[in-house]
Amino acid sequence: MNREEARRKAEELVGKMTLEERASQLRYDAPPIKRLGIPAYNWWNEALHGVARAGQATVFPQAIGLAATFDIELVREVGDVVSTEGRAKYNEYAAKNDRDIYKGLTFWAPNVNIFRDPRWGRGHETYGEDPYLTGRLGVSYVKGLQGEGDTMKAAACAKHFAVHSGPEALRHEFDAVVTQKDLRETYLPAFEALVTEAEVESVMGAYNRTNGEPCCGSKTLLKDILREEWGFQGHVVSDCWAIRDFHEHHMVTSTPKESAAMAINAGCDLNCGVTYLHILSAYEEGLVTEETITEAAVRLYTTRYLLGLFDGSEYDAIPYEKVECREHLALSEKAAAESFVLLKNNGILPLKKEKIKTLGIIGPNADSRAALIGNYHGTSSEYVTVQEGVIRYLGDEVRVLTSIGCDLLKDRTESIAMRNDRLAEAQIVAEHSDVVLLCLGLDETLEGEEGDTGNSYASGDKTDLLLPEPQRLLMEAVAETGTPVVLCMMAGSDLDLSYAAEHFDAILQLWYPGAQGGNAAAKILFGELSPSGKLPVTFYENLEELPEFTDYSMKGRTYRYLEGKAQYPFGFGLTYGKAKVLSAEVVENPEGSEKYCICADIKNEGNADIEGVLEIYVKKTDSPDDTPNPSLCAFERVSLLAGEEKEIQVVLPESAFAVTDQEGKRLVEGKQFRFYVGFSQPDDRSVELMGEKPLEIDTVLSFT
Numbered sequence: 001m002n003r004e005e006a007r008r009k010a011e012e013l014v015g016k017m018t019l020e021e022r023a024s025q026l027r028y029d030a031p032p033i034k035r036l037g038i039p040a041y042n043w044w045n046e047a048l049h050g051v052a053r054a055g056q057a058t059v060f061p062q063a064i065g066l067a068a069t070f071d072i073e074l075v076r077e078v079g080d081v082v083s084t085e086g087r088a089k090y091n092e093y094a095a096k097n098d099r100d101i102y103k104g105l106t107f108w109a110p111n112v113n114i115f116r117d118p119r120w121g122r123g124h125e126t127y128g129e130d131p132y133l134t135g136r137l138g139v140s141y142v143k144g145l146q147g148e149g150d151t152m153k154a155a156a157c158a159k160h161f162a163v164h165s166g167p168e169a170l171r172h173e174f175d176a177v178v179t180q181k182d183l184r185e186t187y188l189p190a191f192e193a194l195v196t197e198a199e200v201e202s203v204m205g206a207y208n209r210t211n212g213e214p215c216c217g218s219k220t221l222l223k224d225i226l227r228e229e230w231g232f233q234g235h236v237v238s239d240c241w242a243i244r245d246f247h248e249h250h251m252v253t254s255t256p257k258e259s260a261a262m263a264i265n266a267g268c269d270l271n272c273g274v275t276y277l278h279i280l281s282a283y284e285e286g287l288v289t290e291e292t293i294t295e296a297a298v299r300l301y302t303t304r305y306l307l308g309l310f311d312g313s314e315y316d317a318i319p320y321e322k323v324e325c326r327e328h329l330a331l332s333e334k335a336a337a338e339s340f341v342l343l344k345n346n347g348i349l350p351l352k353k354e355k356i357k358t359l360g361i362i363g364p365n366a367d368s369r370a371a372l373i374g375n376y377h378g379t380s381s382e383y384v385t386v387q388e389g390v391i392r393y394l395g396d397e398v399r400v401l402t403s404i405g406c407d408l409l410k411d412r413t414e415s416i417a418m419r420n421d422r423l424a425e426a427q428i429v430a431e432h433s434d435v436v437l438l439c440l441g442l443d444e445t446l447e448g449e450e451g452d453t454g455n456s457y458a459s460g461d462k463t464d465l466l467l468p469e470p471q472r473l474l475m476e477a478v479a480e481t482g483t484p485v486v487l488c489m490m491a492g493s494d495l496d497l498s499y500a501a502e503h504f505d506a507i508l509q510l511w512y513p514g515a516q517g518g519n520a521a522a523k524i525l526f527g528e529l530s531p532s533g534k535l536p537v538t539f540y541e542n543l544e545e546l547p548e549f550t551d552y553s554m555k556g557r558t559y560r561y562l563e564g565k566a567q568y569p570f571g572f573g574l575t576y577g578k579a580k581v582l583s584a585e586v587v588e589n590p591e592g593s594e595k596y597c598i599c600a601d602i603k604n605e606g607n608a609d610i611e612g613v614l615e616i617y618v619k620k621t622d623s624p625d626d627t628p629n630p631s632l633c634a635f636e637r638v639s640l641l642a643g644e645e646k647e648i649q650v651v652l653p654e655s656a657f658a659v660t661d662q663e664g665k666r667l668v669e670g671k672q673f674r675f676y677v678g679f680s681q682p683d684d685r686s687v688e689l690m691g692e693k694p695l696e697i698d699t700v701l702s703f704t
Helices: 003-015 019-024 063-068 072-095 131-146 180-187 189-196 219-229 256-266 275-284 290-306 326-339 386-394 423-431 469-480 498-503 517-525 684-690
Strands: 157-161 202-205 235-237 341-345 358-362 399-403 435-441 485-490 506-509 579-588 596-604 610-620 631-640 645-652 672-678 695-700
Touching (some): 019 275, 063 072, 063 131, 063 326, 072 131, 072 326, 131 189, 131 631, 157 189, 180 189, 219 256, 235 290, 256 275, 256 290, 326 517, 341 498, 358 386, 386 435, 386 517, 399 423, 423 469, 435 469, 469 485, 485 498, 485 517, 506 517, 579 610, 579 645, 579 672, 579 695, 596 610, 596 672, 610 645, 631 645
Parallel strands (some): 202 235, 358 399, 358 435, 435 485
Antiparallel strands (some): 341 506, 596 645, 610 631, 610 672
């Protein structure tokens, strides 16, 4: 069913409702209208990396881990699996008339906010710091979720619109002030791509204000940009209880009626919260028209018709057995393996079973389920921790000794024991082992969303880049033994790895790898697979080089504006082989609307089969409006056998040649371009770490 037909049916059905009934449908927990045969529908469902919060489902790596794959097709497959499981669950729930929260087909994902500051607790819900990477992966995930059938498979939602990335503790009252250049160059491109390319069905407004306007009631964002400029046809939903903030925290209105009116008049159709209970009172006072209420209801029912909720669809026969089936679990493990980023390796990896008699596995995240899943997760039937995965992989061939070493945050593991009660055990394990896997990091209780149950801090943001003190002491204690150490870091954001880089033999960033993460980790650690992930965020040396958390200017932030040297740069990641670009040139694109592409001859000069990510960066050398540092403009995931050489072509999108001026206008300014083609950024730190410099191409191109 196309949108025109769905809207016509929605208009017809809404036309049969009273004004009171129409208003009642603008809540996330829309009640039934029995006289019209309309069942209740709860719009609130979550699916950042799998169907969340409604029981059993495949748990994929958290979004930041999916971003580290730089794999557009994989992310689309994950989205498709999520909507398949969502349909399977919805079919059964609906048959039992279970219309509860988290059981519908409107998924409030993906989160395409820019992870501009490593302190932000929700950064691991995003696809990282780069607007181009975020847009490509976000578009792919939306297409996977929504499908390409006659009926929309599930409805995706681009959130949180816009200019939203902490601080969590201030989000209900904060005003994110940005220039038009930063707005259009960094904060909006991913949203625009999801709307104009992927035709995302929903957009969620953010809690904060942007340049003075509350996002869920912003004429600039919701009307001028989203509807009129981008031509958005779907529905807008508020973040949960965000409209209440208008009068309680932002103080831009005085009453709930005024807040409801401001939001709906700006184009917010659906209220996650209760403020729209005041819509009829606002109407009676002349603050809202009947036409505005009707239009919001029509938009929402258009979505329900597009999903086939009244007329049926080709997805109604998807059986419940699809939930967490073998194929979906295999994809979760594959995604985890592709997400791991090898940050250091002195040659210890891959480990060889035949050379290890005793392996030590130490650390609070070694056997932690919480460290697998991140936030907004489903419930797996099986959680394979790193410890479990490695023990399974080794079988009886290698003796494994284990120790938790310390608590994730607290200074002891047993409440009445002395401080650091597991340090001695950790040292004993290390001393009796040939190699140690040290599993440290965070979980959703230490970095997450403001108000989440269990958060150890008031908000969920980090106050610094340090591991909690007990884990730092554990690192030192294990290092003192002299046993070789592979650090397996499980966290969703940048942490200071300077001590590990100096004292440990290898560092593997695992993120929050999903329920199958332990199986994937074992295969990477022992060389069955080669690591291939790339950092989707910059790992900084310290916070002192960054602006204040509340400063939304891009100056000094992310790899495009970084003024210092990164600890580990965006786009960095090692493999067990050695990929190299032998030659590259810009050529005219033989097909498609894009005018140019990069033709590159690449080779794996190493002895191991690998997958890698060919990264292309661009600098407009004659444009004063370009970003200070080269920016990612294209990428391609490639497979190379040991010693294999191949030629590939990577299309350069139109955005590769555009800049954003100070007024926020996108334009092609100048003709001189420098492209960098390689397996990392062209910055000095990446070259130092990779031992290889991307190939440079200077070219003059015409766009007349």
